[in-house]
Amino acid sequence: MKLTIITPERTAFDGEADSVVLNTVEGEIGILPGHLPLVTLLRAGDVQVEHQGQKQFLAVDKGFAEVSEDKIRVLTEAAIDVEEIDLEAVSKAEERARRYLAEAEGKPDLDPHELDQIQGSLRFAVAQRLAKGRRSR
Known part of the structure; x- marks a missing residue:
């Protein structure tokens, strides 16, 4: 899947993912390839990205996520890789x-x-x- 995390200032993440876990206003959800189309509100929290056995975490502010055709787009006020905090x-x-x-x-x-x-x-x-x-x- 292709994951893009966009803030007003920059693209914070743009890469491939085997799975993604998002913090939505309804709770955590996991996204795998072939997920049904979805638009959801995000809470401030973290996004977990797994690709080829490696996990990466990003802290994100509130925003929106759209899942469609193995593409995930996250629009958020702010985002940073947890390693950079x-x-x-x-x-x-x-x-x-x-x-x-x-x-x-x-x-x-x-x-x-x-x-x-x-x-x-x-x-x-x-x-x-x-x-x-x-x-x-």
């Missing part, structure tokens, strides 16, 4: 986002787009930390 940088980003959210409480003039960006930063930081921890066991 710097836990110290992730902790700082999470702390910063939590601080901004705390400061934003009670500010009626806060731009909703800015609030969404802060919440997205926090969500992806948590997803990276959890994915890295889950895969280092």
